[in-house]
Amino acid sequence: MKGRVKTQTTQLPSYTFRVERLSHEGRGIARYSDDFGHPVDKQGKNVFITQALVGETVRAQLTHQSKKLDEAELIEVLGATSAERVEPVCPHFTKCGGCTMQHMSGDMQIELKQQTLQSHLLHFAQLTPETWLDALRSPRLDYRHKARIGVRYLAKQKQLVMGFREAKSNHLTPIKTCKVLDKELDQALPALHQLLKQLKGCADIGHIELSKGTTEIALLVRHTADLVAADLQALHLFAQQRSWQLYLQAHDINSVKRIDQPQAESRLHYHLGESTQQLTLAFHPTDFIQVNPAVNQKMVKLACELLDLKEGESVLDLFCGLGNFSLPLAQAVGGSGRVVAVEGSEAMVRRGAENAKRNKIGNLKFYTQDLTKDFSKFPWVNQGFDALLIDPPRSGAELVMHYLHHFNAKRIVYVSCNPATLARDAGILVKHGYQLKKAGVIDMFPHTGHVESITLFEKLTTQSI
Incomplete structure (x- = not known):
């Protein structure tokens, strides 16, 4: 066609590799070596191979090359397959970008996510929790609502x-x-x-x-x-x-x-909690909600247990959304306690207030506040709190970390959807006198590389220092 030049694409070569370990997102990592007659100028260079598992010898087609690493797609497994390899349940697995780990067992997926969380905390914040929590597991199928x-x-x-x-x-x-x-x-x-x-x-x-x-x-x-x-x-x-x-x-x-x-x-509407204290939360179809209701139930229950709330205590819930944690927290502290819930979206704050009214919860107040900007002068900040719950977006809660002295909370539960920003924020928490007590993986999105987690931090006392 006049005015356009057709680009010629050259297919990259395929090679045989021995997979040594897995990347955080679940790709097999191998190296070019003499064992398989690889080019000398590539010796020792890493290649990331989709759908390849540790211990397997595979034939893989290169798809992208750079100075630091190459990428490849699995063609076939040569010889024995990994004991953790399973048959994908979805006929669209090799093409759809949604579920990238259906070729590995559920136990291996959990183990990989735990290793990812552990390595981020250790590498970026030099932290290891006193106790590792059991993973909050999900049904493998039919979980997404x-x-x-x-x-x-x-x-x-x-x-x-x-x-x-x-x-x-x-x-x-x-x-x-x-x-x-x-x-x-x-x-x-x-x-x-x-x-x-x-x-x-x-x-x-x-x-x-x-x-x-x-x-x-x-x-x-x-x-x-x-x-x-x-x-x-x-x-x-x-x-x-x-x-x-x-x-x-x-x-x-x-x-x-x-x-x-x-x-x-x-x-x-969706339900939360035990039948004797069941909450009903309303949401608009475009609202952000946790899409895995079975795991959400477990997550909310665990967060309340980790905070170990007592009757009459005060709790601050940051990035509260429509009240997924706020309402159960208000139940946990009883009528003599109070919960302050803060969220950047006005629509979600209205939804939260609506849900509190729907469930006849009077000890809960919602505020609209951009938590990525200075909020130190707003009246809700300096009320003093016994406990703090943080459930931020992927970008984390870095600014919030610098205002911890305003809250003076003794216990903090941080629910994360990004281990990198969690590790960054955890490092700041420790500098403010908190200790990482417990951490664990939440398998909110099985078959994907998403690593959700929950952590408990406690304020160091004079006696414990």
Whole structure:
């Protein structure tokens, strides 16, 4: 084509390797060596191989080369396979970028995540907890109650693709099933694809979102142009037949509207706690929630146990969201205690207050506050607290660490979704006189490299110094 030059791509060579260890994200690490006749100029250089396990001899195709390391994809295992290798449960495993560890046993996944947490704490903060907690384990399948699924219409092929992004790519992998999705959501995927591809405006749909509470399900359709009446009717019928809530999103997050019952509350609900003290938390389909309800139950219970709360104590919950920890904490300290919950999103703070009212909890107050900026002059800061719970985003809570003297909490539970920022923040906590007492892995996302964790820090007393 005039004005464009077609780039010629040369396929990189394949080699045989012996896998020595695993990277934090689960790739096999091997080295070029004389044993397999590798080029002399590569001797000793590391290569990271997807889906290869420790102890295996593999044939792998190079996909990327750099000065420090090379990357490769597994072609085949030569000889005996690792005892930890299992058959992936998903037919889309090799292409979909969602679950990258389905080829290894559940025990090995947990062990790798524990090693990752341990190495980050030791390497970046020179810390080892006094006690390692048992991992909070998850069901291996059907655990995920929320998902965003990409939709793309291929005009030349006249095909609609519905699926997840491939690893390190914007390309969508068409999916017919997703074994980590809640079973009811997974079983609806073929019908959803059939519905979307029949819509006249299918080319204007960018993605769909599925959300499930304890009982309700919501379908959200993101579209870039108005849908015609026939399309709206088809979507209505699909939702009505399944008793699902139906939402449309035309532009940004503020444009989301419920259309199956426009006058009805735009909420789903999930339960927390024991039956005698069960809480019901409401959320909008676009809200951030923990997508693994079974593990969330265990995590919230463990956080309360680690804080060892007493009747009448005061607790500060930072990055509180819609009250996932705040409400159980308020229950734990009783009517004579108090909980202050702080979150940067006004919408989530409103949701938290709504949930406190719904559950008749009066000893809990929510505040909107950007916790990445100076908040030292706000009145909630200097009230004094017995315990502190922190559940920050991946970027961690570095600024918060520098205001610990305002809170004067004796016990801190830090729930993390990023071991690197946890290690950084843990180092600051220790400098402020805290000791790392307990740490453990939360397997919130089985089959993925995500390392969630929970840690307990206690303030050193004069006697213990």
